Structures are given as C-alpha cells and as structure tokens.
Amino acid sequence: MKKFLFLLVIPFMMGTGSKAQTMDRQKMIQQVQSDVQEWLLKIPGGNEQGYGFANRDEFSQAKLGKQYKVYTLTGDFFKEELRPGKSYLVATGEWRIPLVVNQVNRALITVNERENQWKIVSLGARVLAGELQEFDRYPELVKNSDLTLLRVYQLQSDFLLSGDPSSSATEVSVYPMHSAILNMTKLKESAGIKMGLNELLSDIKESIR
Secondary structure (H helix, E strand, C coil): CHHHHHHHHHHHHHHHHHHHHHHHHHHHHHHHHHHHHHHHCCCCCCCHHHHCCCCHHHHHHCEECCCEEEEEECHHHHHCCCCCCCCCEEEEEEEEEEEEECCEEEEEEEEEEECCEEEEEEEECHHHHHHHHHHHHCCCCCCCCCCEEEEEHHHCEEEEEECCCCCCHHHCEEEECHHHHHHCHHHCCCCCCCEEHHHHHHHHHHHHC
C-alpha cells in the first residue's frame, strides 16, 4: 500500500512543478508585455530597420513570441577537465523573447526578474531573432515549447538547445547559431546542423585555449 501511494505522489509532484513553471512564465509574459511599447519607442527615428522593423507603424503590432530561457557555462567548466555525465550548464536568470509582427520575428528582448518583477533589460539581436524562427521548420523542434539558449560569453556565441540543460549532456542536442559559427573555427560548416552537447563542450574548451 505504501509503495502504491509513493507511486501516486511522484506524478502529482511532477504535475505540480510543471503547473508552477507555467504560471511563472505567464506572469513574466504579462509583466513584460506592458513594457514593450516603451522600449520600442526608444529606437531612434530612422533606425527602425536596424532593429528589424520596416517602420514605426509596426511597433503597435508587436507581440511576444516563444520564450527561451538562457543558460551559460558553470565555473567548473573552466577549472577542470570535462567529466562524463556532469552538467556544466547553469541558468543565467535571463530569458530572450522575440517580438513578432505579421508572424515574423523582428527582434529579441532580454528580460530578467528584479524584486519579483520581470523587466526588459535590452532590445535588439534581429539576426538571432530571425535564426530562431528558422528552427520552427525543424520537425523535431516545431512542437517543443521548452527550447533554451546557451550563451558562451567568452566566445560571444549562442546555441539553441533541445533537451533538459540540467540533465546529462548525452540527452541534450545543440544547434549552433550564426554567432557561434562566426566565432568558433571548428563550427564553420555547422550551420543548422545538430550536434551533441558533449561534442560542443569539447570544441568550446579547444576554442577558449
């Protein structure tokens, strides 16, 4: 009987955690949406295309798109030799969210939480915004609402991740973005190509050296 009750508790806990995460994300979206127009109006007149917009009339049409939680490398990654099975990714506390007009990603906002309030901290990255939309065409990714981004600040490089970043590296797939291909010699021919996280971590080690 105790074993049966234990088995019931596990799914319940998993469901509760998932519901809480969904509510937290909804809260973030609601709080950030109210700041979008204020940030768009900060774009200097004549610079709209540099931020992905055809003109200022499009600002009022901007909606929030898919949300990407941002991860980076832990301190241990730089201090030790890679250990199989160990996770070297940690959440930065930031999310990146496309601004969408007419179903097209125009730019990205970066948001984080300060004093229990989600705020926009930057706006731009129109190239990365467009790249992320290209991955919506991948059958294995199109229905995945939990895609995340890995930002390697030391190489100014971004990667799209599919899989739980806190799990074993063998369970995470990686898609190098343009910034990574531009800044990492070993990735010159990897545009849009899926690779394993273990392989990527080794390449990052080599690039940093």
